[in-house]
Amino acid sequence: MTEEIIIAGFGGQGVLSMGKILAYSGIMQDQEVSWMPSYGPEMRGGTANVTVILSDERISSPYLKLFDTAIILNQQSMDKFEETVKPGGILIYEPNGIHEHPTRTDIDIYQIEATKIATEMGNKKIFNMVVLGAYLKAKPVVELENVIQGLEKSLSERYHHLIPLNKEAITKGMEHIQKYEVIETVS
Template sequence: MTEEIIIAGFGGQGVLSMGKILAYSGIMQDQEVSWMPSYGPEMRGGTANVTVILSDDRISSPYLKVFDTAIILNQQSMDKFEESVKPGGILLYEPNGISHHPKRTDINIYQIEANKLSTEMGNKKIFNMVVMGAFLKIKPIVELENVIEGLKKSLPERYHDLIPLNKEAITKGMESVTPYMAEQVAN
């Protein structure tokens, strides 16, 4: 099993953290892991993305042009990465702020309203864990207990009291992800 993932959005949405938690989870499952972040100098508000590869075999290169899964959190990332999903792959996106929804019909597309759900749960900082839950529902490539351990490793200890809320956010994402059908455009 090899899973090649791109997670992309604005800085401050937890893009890099989500990738790091997936990477930690893979390590705890004795997988080969690659975590390659990319972000602009502006950090919060600028674009950020991370490539994560989880594999049972050695990873030859962390640099990818096509992905099994794209997790898209803003329009700029949709414009840049929608076409980079392999046919038959998965595109998971947060529709808030997306003006041009995905159009491809050769991939599996899902939506998660993480912005709305994290607001309803009373803490916008759990946005990325709602998205993580949606992804794990679609593709359970890492075990939930390893994700929680990954959270403990990536969160500073002063925030460990938020781990139960993050776990609840993951569960909410798992329950709330929905398939999206790209409209077929008549030629």
């Protein structure tokens, strides 16, 4: 099994940390892992993306042009990465701020209203964990206990008291992911 993932959005949405947690989770499952971040000079508000590869075999290169899964958190990323999902792959997106929804019919598309869920939970910083939960429901490539261990590895110890909240956010994401159906228009 090899899973090639792109996670893309604005800086400050937890894109890189979501990728790091997935990478640590893969390590906990004795998988080969690649985590390759890409971001502009801006800390918040600029675009950021991370490529994560989880595999049972050696990873030959971290550079990818096509992905099994794209997790999209803003319109710029939708514009750039929708076409990079392999036919039969998965695209998961947060519809808040997306005005041009995906149009492909050769992939499975899901929505997760992570902004709304994180706000309802009282902490907008868990947005990325809601998205991660949605992804793990659509494609359970790592086990939840390994994700929790990944959280422990990637979070500074002073934030370990937030792990139960993060676990709850992952569960909410799993519960609230929705399949998105593309409505084809006839020209």
